[in-house]
Amino acid sequence: MLAISIVVPLYNEEESLPELCAWIERVMDENQFTYEVIFVNDGSKDRSWQVLKSLAAQNPRIKAVSFSRNYGKSAALHVGFQKAQGSVVITMDADLQDSPDEIPELYRMITVEDYDLVSGWKQKRFDPLSKTIPTKLYNAAIKWMSGINLHDNNCGLKAYKLEVIKTIRLYGEMHRYIPVQANWNGFSRIGEKVVQHQARKYGTTKFGIERFLYGLLDLLSITFVQKFGKRPMHLFGSLGILSFLVGLFITLYLIGDKIYSISNHIPFRNITDNTWFYLALVAIIIGSQLFLAGFIGELLTMNSDRTTDYQIREEL
Numbered sequence: 001m002l003a004i005s006i007v008v009p010l011y012n013e014e015e016s017l018p019e020l021c022a023w024i025e026r027v028m029d030e031n032q033f034t035y036e037v038i039f040v041n042d043g044s045k046d047r048s049w050q051v052l053k054s055l056a057a058q059n060p061r062i063k064a065v066s067f068s069r070n071y072g073k074s075a076a077l078h079v080g081f082q083k084a085q086g087s088v089v090i091t092m093d094a095d096l097q098d099s100p101d102e103i104p105e106l107y108r109m110i111t112v113e114d115y116d117l118v119s120g121w122k123q124k125r126f127d128p129l130s131k132t133i134p135t136k137l138y139n140a141a142i143k144w145m146s147g148i149n150l151h152d153n154n155c156g157l158k159a160y161k162l163e164v165i166k167t168i169r170l171y172g173e174m175h176r177y178i179p180v181q182a183n184w185n186g187f188s189r190i191g192e193k194v195v196q197h198q199a200r201k202y203g204t205t206k207f208g209i210e211r212f213l214y215g216l217l218d219l220l221s222i223t224f225v226q227k228f229g230k231r232p233m234h235l236f237g238s239l240g241i242l243s244f245l246v247g248l249f250i251t252l253y254l255i256g257d258k259i260y261s262i263s264n265h266i267p268f269r270n271i272t273d274n275t276w277f278y279l280a281l282v283a284i285i286i287g288s289q290l291f292l293a294g295f296i297g298e299l300l301t302m303n304s305d306r307t308t309d310y311q312i313r314e315e316l
């Protein structure tokens, strides 16, 4: 059995690949690890695939899969995880921001200290404030919603036991919540290691500002689906009953009010004139309906195999 599988998702990273491969090979050879590197080309529009082909021709341990189009980082990791065979699986970004020098220690933490998962922590970051501040808020939200207390959930450099990654389903922005899923699946020995972080050497970041909105929505999904995925009725049923009771209570109040004013010959106090009250009521009802509609869609998505049905064009 191989000691290590390194899974590298990439989208338009042609300049970084030769350097990254050479670096990985050097570290693996120095430590005498048996290994494979699985590159997942996520529909790159540059020459990344040609570069990978020539690198794979030079080193038989390099494997590569190429998607028919850009599916996103989660999809790339998902397919890499399916292919991985090493007893320890390492994920890292292709852009040289993550250092292969960290691999031996990550490997030791999994095999000797028996962690299920070790997540990198980019303590000294080389990212703009526009990214580091939302990241802080994110980690706080993840901690609050899932109980997982990592400084840096989003670090691309992570290590896993093989059996852990085989239980994980990735789509959308779910790559940000792998520790959350692992923990939910019962792999709760989660560690953290401070790792070096380089500024991006070539190219630019592939994620825009929308990452925060999508990421937040996916965090809500994963939390709710984990809690209610198997018993949606517990959620829909209680909310439905609650909403029904509120409506019933207001109706009864209006009827009682009407009877009271008629029998006492005083003008009907008539809260029906309170337009704002009704607008607020309607907004709340519509809002919750929309949220629930999204949630039902999410349930269907998460439980369908189509979610992770990614088309592969070529494989080495």
Ligand code: UDP
Pocket (backbone or CB within 6 Å): 008, 009, 010, 011, 012, 013, 042, 070, 071, 072, 073, 076, 092, 093, 094, 095, 097, 156, 204, 205, 206, 207
């Ligand atoms: N990536 C990918 N598919 C995408 C976007 C990004 O495979 O649609 C890869 C990218 O090539 C890199 C990693 O995911 O290897 C992290 O992306 P990036 O460096 O742009 O993210 P950041 O470091 O800015 O969070």
Ligand code: MG
Pocket (backbone or CB within 6 Å): 093, 095, 097, 200, 205
């Ligand atoms: Mg990067």
